[in-house]
Amino acid sequence: MLKEYLTVSSIVGPLVFVEKIEDVKYGEIAQIEFGDGNIRMGRVLEVSTDVALVQVFEGTRGIDVYKSKVKFLGKGIELGVSLDMLGRVFDGFGRPKDGGPQILAEKDIGISGNPLNPCARNYPSEFIQTGISAIDGLNTLVRGQKLPIFSGSGLPHSKIAAQIARQAKVLGKEEKFAVVFGAMGITFEEAEFFISDFKDTGAIERAVLFMNLADESAIERIATPRMALTCAEYLAFEKNMHVLVILSDMTMYCEALREVSAARKEIPGRRGYPGYLYTDLATLYERAGRIREKPGSITLIPVLTMPEDDKTHPIPDLTGYITEGQTILSRELHRKGIYPPIDVLPSLSRLKDKGIGKGKTREDHSDVLNQLFACYARGREAKELAVILGEAALSDIDRLYSKFSDRFEDEFLRQGEYEDRTIAETLNIGWKLLAIFPKEELKRVREEYLSKYYNKL
C-alpha cells in the first residue's frame, strides 16, 4: 500500500509542494486526488529531505491545499506500448482518446529514454524521396534524419508535413512503414486536417496519434513528444519499422517548458526560456536515428512556428543547432503564390552528401544541386540590384541570372500538393533550367556530367 500524503503546503502555477515526505525519488510520478475524487498526474521535479516539488501535467486548477491527497507511485512516467497502437488516437499523456478500448500493453517503457551510444548509431544514408523537388533536389532528406520545418503563422507547414508523410518512400523497397504524430497545442482544425488526410489516404492504419490540443493542459505538452518518441522507438527498434515522426508545434512545447521554469523561479536564459532549453530539446531530437544491425529507423520532422518569422529566436535557433538541417518556409514565396514556399537558400540538409549520388539518386545530383544553389543565389542578388538600379543597369549575364531565378521559382519550386515527382524528374527540371546559361558559367558541374546532361534533355 502506497502512502498517501495530505501535506500539500503550497501551489504555484503548475507546481505543487508536498511536505513531510519519505522516500520520494527524483523524477517519480505522483498521483494527486482531489477532494471530489478527480485524479491528476504529476512528476517530481526536485526533492529534498522533507519537501517534494511536483509538476502537475493537467494543470493545478481545482487542487486544494487541505483536502488533496498525493501518492508517489515509485516509478517514472511510462507508456504501455503494443502493436495495437497503430491506427489509434491518444491524448497528450498517452490515454486513448478515440473512444476505443484501453491498450493491452506488451510492456511499459519509461518515456525519458536512455541516450543512444554514439558507437551504436548507424549513419543515415538512405535517400527518402518525398516527391517535393525543393527537398529531394536541394535539401535531401535521408532515413534517420531529424529535419525540422521552420515556419511562421499562416504558412502551409501542415500541408507540407502531410505531403511528406503521404509521399515519402525509399526507392526500390517495400518495407514496414509507420507514422507517429505528436500534436502539441495545435488547434482542433489543424489536428482534424491531419486526421482526415491520414484517413483519406488510408495512412491512418499505420499511424499513431498523440493529441494535445490548444485548449488542453499546457503542462501535459511536456510529456507529449516523449510519448510519441517512446512509441516510435518501440515500433522502429523492436518491431523493425521505418517510422516517420512529426511533432507539431515545438514552439508551444517550449512555451510550456518556460511556464514551468518561471514557476520554479529559475534564472532565465534568453527571452525567458530556461537555460537548459538546448539540453531539453536535444533529448527529444537526438532520439531520431538508426541503430547498427537493426533494420528500423526514426526520421523526425518537428514543425515549429518562428515568432515574427525570426530565425534567431531561441526556439528555431537552438533547434537548428541540434537538428541535421532545416527546411525554412518563406512568406515572400507564399505571397507570390508558390507552393511549397520553401526558401531553399537558408534551408539545409546536413546529411544529404551521404544520401545522394551514384546508386542512391543519380551521379550528377551533387554537382547539379551546387550549381542550382549558386545560380539561384546569384539570380536573387541580381534581382535585388535590379530593384535599386533598374533592370537596364544589369550586365547581360546578370540579366540571365535574374531570369533564371524567376523560372527556378516557377518551375522547380512550384508544384502541386498532390504532385509526386521522382528524383530523375526533379534533376531533369534542374538541367532544363541550367541550359539557359552558356556552358562556361556552370563551374560547379564536372565536365563528364556537362557532356552527358547539358542541353541533352
Next chain:
Amino acid sequence: MNIGNIIKVSGPLVVADNMQDARMYDVVRVSDKKLIGEIIELKGDIASIQVYEETEGLGPGEPVFLTGEPLSVELGPGLIQSIFDGIQRPLDIIREKTGDRISRGINIPALDRSRKWHFKPMLKKGESVIGGDVLAEVEETALIKHRILVPVGVSGVIEDILEGDFTVVENICRVKTKEGINNISMLQRWPVRTPRVFKEKLIPKDPLITGQRVIDTFFPVAKGGTACIPGPFGSGKTVVEHQLAKWSNAEVVVYIGCGERGNEMTDVLMEFPHLKDPRSGEPLLKRTVLIANTSNMPVAAREASIYTGITIAEYFRDMGYNVAVMADSTSRWAEALREISGRLEEMPGEEGYPAYLGSRVAEFYERAGRVICLGKDSREGTLSVVGAVSPPGGDLSDPVVQATLRVVKVFWSLEDKLAYKRHFPAINWLMSYSLYLDNIEGFLKKEIGEDFIELRRSAMRLLQEESELEEIARLVGIGSLSDRDRLTLEAARSIREDFLHQHAFHEVDTYSSFIKQHKMLSLIIKYYSESKRALEKGVSFGEIASLKVRESIARAKYIDEHEIEKIDRISEALSQEIESKISGGGKNA
C-alpha cells in the same frame, strides 16, 4: 572515510550532508547505483555534487561514497582509436557490454586491462632518469609510437627494467628514488583540471598545415596556436572541424564532440577508418582519439569532456608530438557551466552565464602552446586548439564568443550569407584574422617560396578593393565602372570562386597541398597582372572577360596533386592567350 547522505536532488545537482572529509572537485559515487559525480561546492559538511549521469530515481537518504581523488584520466597505450565519453569511459566497450543505449552506473576502466603491448626499453639498468624521460617506445598504431615516460616528479636510478609483452597495469620498471623504490607501469593517471607540466613554453613558429586554402594561405594557425570558429547553425563549423581533423598535419588529433549531434560522431567513427592520411597512407583513425558527449548525454559530463580531451592531448604533446585538439562546440560546454551555476543559485553574469566564464575559457585555451617537454632530451611538442563556438543567432556579441576572442589568436568568422550561396568554407575573408602571419613568415619563405607573402598581399588587396567597388557598383551600376575596376572585380571573383571556395566532399578538392595553393594563387594573380598589362595596351575588357583560359583557371582546383604541373601549363596558355590578344588588338588599332 565517512559516507555522505543525500538531502536534495534537483536534476544533475545532488546535495549531501555528512561530507566533512570531502575536498573540492573530488570524485564521489552517488547512491548504490554508484553514479559518478564531482564536488563543486562545500558549505560546512554539506556538499553540492554535479552528477555525470542521469539522476532520475535518486532520492534523499541515499548514500554518497567519497573516493578522495580528483577527476582523472588514464593515460597509456590504447588511447588512440578509442572513443570515450566525457569522463573517459570507453563507449565501444560499453556498447559490447550493455547494448545500444547507455545505462547508468557503468564502471569500466578507460584502457583495456587485458591487452598486451610490446615494451622494449630504451634505457638500461643503472641509468639515472628524471620525470619525462622516455623509457620505451610502444608501437600503438602504425602511425603512433607511444612513448612511455617516467612519471612527473619521479627521479632516480633505474633498478630494474623489463622487456616483453605487458598489460598497462603490470610493472615494467623500478626506479630507486630518494623516497624509496618507485614501481612504474605503462598506465599513468592525471587530474583533468590541472594542466600537465612542461619545462618551458615557446612562441609558435610553424604553421599547422590543414590543406584548406582559405586557412593556410590567408588565416593560418600555428602549431601550438589557438583558433576559434564562431558561426550560426548551418554555416559549416562542424565541416571545418572535421576537415581539420582529417587533413591537418598534426601527428595526433583529439576530437571532442561536446554537446553536439550523435550522428556527427558516428560519421567520424565510420569515415576515419577509410580515409587515408595524405602523408603516410595509413587510415586517419590511427592517429585520432575521440571524446563524445553528445547533446542528449548528461549535461555535467559535457563540462568535463573538454578537460578530459585536452589532458589526453597534453599527454601526447609531452611525448614530443604535434597534437591538435578540435573542440566542437565550446558553447555547449559553457552552457553546461551555466546550467550547473544556475542550480547552485550563483549570481549570474551576462546572459545568465556565471561570472567566471571568461577565466575558465582563458584557462582552457592557455593549455595550448609550443613547449619544451620534461626530460633530459628537451624534445619539443606542440598542442594546437581549434574551438567551435555556436553563438545564438550567430550574434558575435555572445559572451562565449567574446570571452574566446579575447584569448585566441586566429578568428575564422563563418557567415550564413556565404553559406546560403554555398560558398564553403563560409569563412568571411574581410572579417577573419590570424595573428600568426609573422610567426610563420620564415617557414613560408623557406618552404613555399619567397614570393608567397607578396602574392597573399596582392590577393587580399584585390578582395578589399572588390568590397569597395561593389558598393559603388551598387549605387551607380556596373556599367559605369572603368575597365580597370571591372578587371579588379573579375580577378577578385576568381580568387573567391576559384581559390577560396573549396568543396569538402570532392575527392580531389578536399585537400590542397601548400605547393598547389601557391601555384593556384600565382596563377590567379598572374591572370590579373597580365590582363592589366593587356588593358594598358589597348585590349578591351570584353576581350579579357572572354579569355578561354578562365575556365581552366576555374578548374585548376580539381587538378590532382600528382599532376600538379598541369597548373604550370595553364599559366603558359594564359601568357600565350594574352600575348595574342595584345598583338591582335594592336592590329585592329
